[in-house]
Amino acid sequence: MKHFAGPATLTALLLSSTAVRAEITAEEVWTGIEAYYADTGYAVTAESKEKQGDTLVVSGMSLSNEMPEVTATISFGEMRLKELGDGRVELTVAETIPMTVVTRPATGEAVETVITMTQSGLSVIVSGSAADTTYDFTAPEMAMAMGGMSVDGAEVPLTLNMKATGNSGTMRMQSEGDRKVVQEMRTEKVDFSMSAEDPEGKGRFSTSGSFAELEGSANMLMPEGVDMKDMNAAIQAGWAVDGVFSFSGGGYVMDFAEGEETMHAESTIGTGSLLLDMSSSGLSYGVTGNDTKTSVQVSSFPLPIDLSVAQSAFNLTLPVTKSDDAQPFGMLMKFVDLEVSEGLWGIFDPAAQLPRDPATVIVDLSGAAKMLVNILDPEEAETLGATPPGSLEALDLNELKVSAVGAELTGTGAVTFDNSAGMPKPLGAVDLQLIGGNGLIDKLVAMGFVPEDQAMGARMMLGLFAVPSGEDTLTSKIEFKEDGGVYANGQRVQ
Incomplete structure (x- = not known):
């Protein structure tokens, strides 16, 4: 028993101290909420804050974010933070939360949008510690509705509704x-x-x-x-x-x-x-x-x-x-x-x-x-x-594939750019392959989509930049060399 007494006592102390550290109070949850929104750019205000038994009641809570051209305001009304007695806190908010976004650009029209967020049966359980807090939530239904929009004071006939059902999730926040x-x-x-x-x-x-x-x-x-x-x-x-x-x-x-x-x-x-x-x-x-x-x-x-x-x-x-x-x-x-x-x-x-x-x-x-x-x-x-x-330094063609109406074009390549002379100078190569190109041109001519003289010009261009490598198969290697020239299959074209 003596051999087990020391480790058992130490384990008990460690477990109990962990439980103490893991407990979080309603005040700590509220302070964490205030700090989080403040860090994200929102001003947090509340008309009153009162502890009623095991519950911290925050009344008239709202968030506002003012930027040079946009102002957003969210009114939560009453928030209740109830200590459950096991180191956790239950957080409840109003079922209806209005939000207003006003945009006043330096030039252009001023736009005001009113959005109403609603929830039914939302449950948020907060656990952990003030410096490492976890929020677990479930909500059978959450919704958002645009209640109105005005442009320079004139109402705009626009409605937007969104409803999410069967919601659950977790958020862990470490704030030290x-x-x-x-x-x-x-x-x-x-x-x-x-x-x-x-x-x-x-x-x-x-x-x-x-x-x-x-x-x-x-x-x-x-x-x-x-x-x-x-x-x-x-x-x-x-x-x-x-x-x-x-x-x-x-x-x-x-x-x-x-x-x-x-x-x-x-x-x-x-x-x-x-x-x-x-x-x-x-x-x-x-x-x-x-x-x-x-x-x-x-x-x-x-x-x-x-x-x-x-x-x-x-x-x-x-x-x-x-x-x-x-x-x-x-x-x-x-x-x-x-x-x-x-x-x-x-x-x-x-x-x-x-x-x-x-x-x-x-x-x-x-x-x-x-x-x-x-x-x-x-x-x-x-x-x-x-x-x-x-400035562009390198460009790689990892894959090119265009396959349609009986023809297929594929390619890969890699090019670097020398920007020391002002105008970027490419250096590298691109390999291309076209299968079924001539057959497609023949069909387009027979259908009357492409005149014969234009088809001849297209074949001449293919002959300039590509070489035959099989039945109706053309390949082309386009190279950009140190002398500034562009080469197609070894022949300089620029």
């Missing part, structure tokens, strides 16, 4: 020194609708739809003392955010009318995702979608326009910080297995002379550039005028 926030959320379904009319009654627009099984996670790092109203300064100080969001399916319908012209569209999508990453290292944004189907009917067009895409993606990476060193950038655009309806094909190719295999377009670029300015600093950006914000 630099503030670190980690969030995860899940939503069973989001429904939305929007409608608008031209104030003069010349047109109207409406759309509605839903997305299912939304999931997301996000991380934010906020350096201590950073001013979030100056985004460029915040990023230079180390502010960073990244997030990934996904859904399992969705769709929408949309209608537009102007005079006698009308348009109706319906679209569905399978799985999809959205990513965002922003820091001093750069800005990255990306969206993906799978199994997208769209049908558009325009009153002035005799047939519906039906499109489907098996896979689609768009990714963009840009440097945002001034630097003497080259920083990476990139762009990806992808459409895989793009198909159109037979009715649409029949208008342009009734005899089915062109192959109707699904089309694919992939352009994948990356490279490096030196930024001359901090592009998120408005004053620095204004000094550019027509001058590019940076």
